[in-house]
Amino acid sequence: MSLPAVVSRDEWLVARMELLDQEKELTRRRDALNAERRRLPMVGIETEYMFEGPDGAAGLLDLFEGRRQLIVVHFMFDPAWEDGCSSCSAGADEVSQGLLDHLHARETTLAFVSRAPLEKIERYKAQKGWTFPWYSSHASDFNYDFHVTLDDSVAPVEYNYRTAAEHEHAGTPYFVEGRQPIEMPGTSYFLRDGERVFHTYSNYA
Known part of the structure; x- marks a missing residue:
């Protein structure tokens, strides 16, 4: 050494x-x-995204839980999988109640969203002992619109603000290669002004 x-x-x-x-x-x-x-400028959300959570159907506005800001962690969990992504799980293990309390004190809600059906999410969440809110976007285009599920048959492939061709040119084709749909990690940030919701930022791997 x-x-x-x-x-x-x-x-x-x-x-x-x-x-x-x-x-x-x-x-x-x-x-x-x-x-x-x-x-950075922000973009108004016009699509009425619907999610499924432990209390039933929820819109994007509901995910704020009445607070002004929302952080959505795009947790990789394909509907065909029995368990969530191991790397995403390692990150989720770091989410403590203390962290959630600090975010809430700053008018910010942290929520996880995956394409897996709610029953799989709830089973995996209980297995891990996690308490943060976690929703299924299984019946909506949320994951596709925010470019964390890549499927040419649904939407043009784009990840980390690059198309498949741009990734090829940049030497990072591995981000978009593989059998589709491809689940990818990311985090998206939203701001609420009354009943209006705005997308302010997203970051990816």
């Missing part, structure tokens, strides 16, 4: 201060980028 160089305390301090300058610059750049992200 290759180890860092061994130096005196004074030499280490010089190197540490140089790195600190770079870290501070990165923080300033990240703050500026975050400000640009907050100024």
Whole structure:
């Protein structure tokens, strides 16, 4: 195993201060980028998406649970699968009640959405001991419209803001290759103004 160089305390301090300058610059750049992200325009949601949750049918507005902001985690769970994606599950394991409480205090709801039918979601959720809200989008085009289920027979394939041809050109065809439909990870963010819902941001793998 290759180890860092061994130096005196004074030499280490010089190197540490140089790195600190770079870290501070990165923080300033990240703050500026975050400000640009907050100024990003938003798109009104006109489609009446319907989901199925433990309390029955729900619209996108219902997923907010009365709060102003909504974070949707697109959890990979194909209707044909018996279990959810293992990588998505590893991330879901990190969602604690404390995290949910902090988000709620900031007028933000975190919800998971998958294409699997609700009975499979509920079984898997109970098996994992998770308590966050999780909805099925099985009967809607939600996953296709937000480009986390890729199926040419339903909608033109696009992932991470690139078409299949653009992925091929960029050297990332693996994102869109395989037997369709293909389930992909992502997170989408929404803002509510009264009864109107807006899509503000999405990020992908």
